[in-house]
Amino acid sequence: MSYIGTVENGVVKLPPEAKGLEGERVRVDPLPKIVARNERTRRLLEIAAKVHGLPEDFAEQHDHYIHGTPKRPPSE
Numbered sequence: 001m002s003y004i005g006t007v008e009n010g011v012v013k014l015p016p017e018a019k020g021l022e023g024e025r026v027r028v029d030p031l032p033k034i035v036a037r038n039e040r041t042r043r044l045l046e047i048a049a050k051v052h053g054l055p056e057d058f059a060e061q062h063d064h065y066i067h068g069t070p071k072r073p074p075s076e
Contacts, residue, residue: 004031015052 003021010056012028014021024049036042063069 017053 002016005012005018007013013037026072034045055061057074058065060075061071064071
């Protein structure tokens with residue numbers, strides 16, 4: 001499993017669900033920076049960066065989490 005964190009004042013901040021890593025060695029690889037091509041995309045990325053704590057399968061199962069529909073079988 002992997003987690004995405006941010007660097008704040010030289011310290012890597014991981015999401016709360018990564019607490020099981022206490023004492024473990026980890027590798028940090030910087031992700032490429034996403035550059036917005038227009039103002040609308042820039043705003044959307046700004047909002048998306050503030051969202052934390054979503055389920056790991058949220059993108060694939062968003063109808064289940066938002067509307068309560070049954071979960072779809074996972075894609076391969």
